[in-house]
Amino acid sequence: MQTQKCKHQWEMVNTNPGFILTEACHKCSQVSTYFSREDNPPFEEYRDGEHFWNVMASAQSVRFDLKCKLCNTLVTFDELSSLLLCTGCKKDCDVYRLMEKYSGKRIWFYVAFGFKPYADKLMLSDEKIKILEDYYNQRRDSTNSSIKIVSFEMIDDPDSCAGEFIIDSSMLLLAPPEKK
Amino acid sequence: MKLNEIIEKLSLKVLTNLEDKDITGVYISDMLSDVMSKAGAGNIWVTIQSHKNIIAAANLIDIAAIIISQGTDIPEETIELANRYNVVLLGSDDSTFVLGGKLYQIGIA
Structure with a gap:
């Protein structure tokens, strides 16, 4: 993707706007998240193999790809669930340690999250994370601050992270149709 | 136009530390995902949202200032996070619609 010749822009x-849906299996308690472009994703419990999935939450989000204006390289970001602003909630977290290393340099740390269950889903590669970071730094057009994006895999327990997710969790929700 | 000039002309309340900046335009939206994908660096962002995750979106794309419209109550934790990440927060009792008109009237679009 990162060719030697092109200085990607x-x-x-x-x-594509859509929703990140969170489902839980009532048999094994496993949690699954996925992006849906549908207006009417399944709200009724459904069976998928050994799992019985029920929708637990939804939040509006957006899917996108990045394309280089110079060489037309297209990079998809289907593996990206959301970005989180690291607020340094745990002093023993590797992201916090890295942030401390850069303190005073006006570098803001964001964490790229994948979809659950993390062990079963394809995760963003380091190369894609770097491309995403380059994109936002190019878009910021700022010389006095920059952002750094790291993988959520740096966090021991991602579910306990208290940073700020960039998702719309209250403005527009998908909900099951009311029963008449 | 500079941010300070806009604050003065629209009588906006300054809720955080203030750093004067050049303003490149205005983006109006209440959806973080929309701002994250379409707003420009140096824009003023007008919204009724006051949850602290607006700071995460504004900081990502280097928004110059957020104007929280229609007198929405702004939690202290949102103001604290804004100060920590140098995001300027402004308040107004005007509706988003009226603010959009006033910003257009003074030459920002």
């Missing part, structure tokens, strides 16, 4: 393309 990224732009966001193929933006």
Whole structure:
């Protein structure tokens, strides 16, 4: 993706609004998240193999790809669930340690999260994370501050992270139709 | 136009530390996902949202200032996070619609 010749200038393309749905299996308590472009995703319990999934939550989000304006390289970000602003909630977290290392340099740390269950889903590669970071730094057009994006895999217990997710969790929700 | 000039012309309440900046335009939205994908660096963002995750979105794309419209109550934790990440928060009792009109009237679009 990162060719030697091209100094990529990224732009966001193929933006699609949709919802990140969180489901839980009532048999094994496993939690699954996925992005849906549907207006009517399944709200009724459904069986998938050994799992019985029920929708627990939804939040509006957006899917996108990045394309280089110079060489037309297209990079998809289907593995990205959401970005989180690290607020340094745990002093023993590797992201916090890295943030401390750069303190005073006006570098803001964001964490790229994948979809659950993390062990079963494809995760963003380091190369894609770097491309995402380059894109936002190019878009910021700022010389006095920058952002750094790292993988959630740096966090021991991602579910306990108290940073700020960039998701719309209250403005527009999907909900099951009311029963008449 | 500079941010300070806009604050003065629209009588906006300054809720955080203030750093004067050049303003490149205005983006109006209450959806973080929309701002994250479409707003520009140096824009003023007008919203009724006051949850602290607006700071995460504004900081990511280097928004110059957020104007929280229609007198929405702003939690202290949102103001604290804004100060920590150098995001300027402004308040107004005007509706988003009226603010959009006033910003257009003074030459920001």
